[in-house]
Amino acid sequence: MKTSPAHIVEVRVLLAVFAALIMLTVVTVAVSYFDLGAFNLVVAMSIATIKAALVAFWFMHLRYDSGLHAFIFLVGVAFLGFFLIITMLDAVTYHPAVQTWEQSK
């Protein structure tokens, strides 16, 4: 394992990241006034993910950090993904049984 040097991030880099984050916030709010159908979710989540990546890579120094930290972070996200996808797959498949019941009431 490589020891991570404590990187000092330039002020202008931090300010640039901040500006980008604010800009993306404006974009995502603006986009929300248009109905893009199924793409509402895709666009909003893509923008959020870009913002999260900006925070992680620059504010949280992942860009300059040991790869292990990024790996751990991704493992967390991946297992959350497994959990979410399998649970959703099941919930969507058994949902008709709930709907029939609700309609029969």
Next chain:
Amino acid sequence: MFAALDSIWHVGLPFAQTDGFWLPGAATTDPAMDRVFYLILVICSLLFLLVVGLMTFFLVRYRRLPGRKAEKTATQNILLEATWTVIPVVIVGVIFYQGFVAYMRMQTAPPGCYDLRVSARQWAWQFIYPNGHIDDNLHVPAGEPVRLTMTSEDVIHGLWIPALRVKMDVVPGRYTSVWFRADKPGAYDLLCTEYCGDEHSSMLATVEVQTREDYDAWLKDAANYLKTLPPAEAGKLLYKRRGCAQCHSTDGTAGTGPSFLGIFGKSQKMADGRSVIIDDNYIRESILEPQAKIVAGYQPVMSTYKGLVSDDDITALIEFIKSLSKKSPLRAPTHSVDRGEGQGVGK
């Protein structure tokens, strides 16, 4: 390849054809589960003998003796590792495939199933028949595929009929279902297997597998209990089966609704301040239009039974409630009761 797998299927067959040591006698002539069960049992036993046999052999053969030292052997061998990785993979592959195929047969109800509904609550089963009859036990015609569509009124229960090898949880807020074909007439156990509270272990019922004629005769007769039983007795059955008991007690304790004990003929204060005598008309109205007059101190939460109970049902219920007041020493039945419609209450 699947053909080869299917031949392995038959390893368990000799065991499955008799009432084995491990499984209760089956009510069906096609217990697909049994074959897989005994197949796994054979595989398990062989593997267990292999592992424990080797272990015991090493233990005796290589026990620590004075002057004998451990011999140096290889510390790894890819071929060996591959062998005892691949062989278990194949074995579990076979078991998975067999289990999956049998499971899909168990899951997929054939067309033209005889449909019954099941309602579970703490701690009783209710089996609802196509003609509206509700019974504490499950009666099914032999030799026909039967599908149960189940739901629970409170917590999760589990319906298990060991002799039919079916089990499915009964979940509130949705329908789950099982299907089976019981071939051998007789009586079998039906149990609750999902823990559901204090009386979980007494939430049992019987599955009566009957020939089609017997079944039809039973159902016709059973549905007529209003006619065959005294009205108060029939009302008591209805009280239990139609869920009245969940909110209205018969021992005087207040539930979600007022207790039935000794209320008949009494004057009750309503939420809007009026006083009403609890008589036939009030009870009838309360069943059909529960929100009309609410006893003070209770919430208007009862839903209507309009269309769900027959006139005879209501009469029987009234008789039942009436019978609960007769025991009360304070109040003999009064004559303020309006029997205007003169339905067949007496014999």
Next chain:
Amino acid sequence: MDMMVSSPTPPKSYLVDPPGLRSWLLTRDHKRIGLMFLAVISASLALGATFALLIRTELTFPGPTIVSTGHIYNRLFTLHGTIMIFLFIIPSMPASLGNFVLPLMLGAKDVAFPRLNLASLYLYVGGLIFFLLVLVLGGVDTGWTFYAPYSTSTAAPVVLAVVGVFILGFSSIFTGINFLVTIHTMRPPGMGWFRMPLFLWALYGTAIIQVLATPILAITLLLLAVERTVGIGIFDPALGGDPILFQHFFWFYSHPAVYIMILPAMGIVTEVICVFSRKHIFGYKFIAYSSLAIALIGFLVWGHHMFVSGQSPLVGMIFSALTFAVAIPSAIKVFNWLATMYKGSIGLAPPMCFSLMFIALFGIGGLTGLFLGSLVTNVHVHDTAFVVAHFHYTMAGGALMGFLAGLYYWWPKMTGRMYNLAQGQISAVLIFVGFNFTYFPQFIVGSRGMPRRYFDYTRLLDTHPEFTFYQILSTAGGFLFVGGLVMVAFVLLRSLFVGRKAPANPWGAATLEWQCSSPPPHENPPAPANVGDCYVFDDFCFDESAQGYVKVP
């Protein structure tokens, strides 16, 4: 850097240095924390075992036997389950034995975050207090699974129990973080990943599960508590919630959790088998990777607890396939252990007895798991005494035997005293016989039609009159089993008073913890400059005068 003065008097042991109760309560020494964990965990085991005996006695005969109603019986099995799982098995090996051994095995001075380690102990005690409170308030009756909507509607103090488990979860997470960071950053130069003792690989896999799965349990229990108090409608179907979702949430933690319980036991068995066979481990990398494989695949099989819950058949099929996949790494381990014993010089001291019992009992537990992994047979045996037998064979026959093997193995190192080996062997025989009498009959009654969590089986006797016979057998075995556990306690505690002083290396092991005095000094000795292969035993010879092994150059 370190002053290695060869003083005539050996350094004082960690047990007395520094002295005083206060120094124990505020200690940051992993050895003391491990020992204190061992004490409280053993107390929990005793409590759990008491409930187990009450359950067994009640079931001996049909109808009420010692408790009058299902109302009380349901509280007994719930408390037995929750105490055994959350207070005993999950922290048993990592927090007590692992805590003691891990830094010593690495040649590190302590775990990475000693204060967090102490916090973990106190959180555990906090969780224990919540459970005692629940006990005083009459107990909970939900079963250890807390299934909604029963748990949201019962009158029992569920929220208290849930908060207790929540706190214990944090204790577990802290231990996990500590172990991961310690193994990553504090291995001595020269100890690469594949030079680590395999027990550390097992603890590493365990820690991964602890940090990845426990947060989901935490949020599940938090939501359950909020559901009960406020009613947010996520799990409660009366409010539009989804009770099956609760089961997904719960098992996403609770299935991996069984690997938290079993992986360290497998690690202990690995160490013990090598040392007592005087043989180098066979297939080091396969055992190491199989620990990781179990930890990772173990996350993707949780739905096999839900085959009859209303889960969709599609998802059931995926879970069944993955369940069979997770069986493979366990099989690999067993075969590698057998290959290690081959042509060894096998001694049968108590740790080895328990390790061999682990193989036999866990073997039965694992193989009967095939019935449960297979979709169609699962339907029949789900929620029956068959399942009870299966998980007791894996958890008590596996994890508890591993724990006892480790306890007997490291006891001389922890306390500096040798116990009587023959007595230890007798305790092993008692436990083995008692265990099989307790649980094997449960397989039989289970597959024949005896559900689990049944207070009374009178009404089943019409069709199954033989059940009473098996239940009597089971209860008799239960008392023998617990008698064996009492004997373990007796053998070990007796050694504190009459046992001879333990040598530094009584078993001739090559891992680093045996290279320092027993018990170790307050300051762990530094790792040697060149860490050798920890499974080569050629250099260790039995020295009659020390009654232990010494290293010959």
Next chain:
Amino acid sequence: MTESHIPNMQEGNDGGPDAHLAHHFSSPAQQYDAARLGMWIFLMTEILFFGGLFCAYAVYRANNPQIFVDGHRFLDKPLGAANTVLLIFSSLTMALAVRAVQLGRRRWLVGLLAITILCGLAFLGVKAIEYKHKWDHRMVPGQARIAYWFSRGETSEPLKKFQPDEAYVKERLAQAGFEDLDQAEYDQRVKHLGTYMGIYFSLTGLHALHVVAGIVAISWILVGAVRDRFGSNYFTPVDLGGLYWHLVDMIWIYLFPLLYLIH
């Protein structure tokens, strides 16, 4: 493990033993690495902790999309956006604070930490306004239980009092083009709104708790900074506090569109 040189951590301590080096580590670099690794693992557990709620959100959204279309109309988009900007800004000041301590600029550090805390407090203030608004219109989950708590000793009809404000709900739904709902349809929507509000309050409530925890942690760091405990050779707590704060920000970055924007 290779020892790489960390210049700014070993300067200025005159070759003497580092006062901040715990006894069980062999070098400040090892200690710093361990602390950061531990923090990242902790952050991963936080992701999974919130993950449970995200999963609940996803399941309900997939099965009942209408709930979320209805639900987001009852949230205040401008206030949510303002909170987003506040948190992003506080993340910037936190990142700048880490830079300040790395360079040994104590006064900057103190100032930036103080701004971060103020932003956090402002965030909570805005959150409180939103919650108050929901409470006023009874747009809260668990009406039945709350009614039960408040009704002890009262004889009036508490449940009615804790139903969502009908006029308000109807007005909002009418704005979205759902006018003249019949009673059954209205009841159905209100029931589902309860689930939405359950998820909304769970997610934002848990997040708010994390903001509180972050404020406490940063306040503790601020005290240390005022007492001059940190410098270019020892700044681990500032660094770790920063990581935590950024994670809290990151979670909000997802919560904002998921709850306020998507329809």
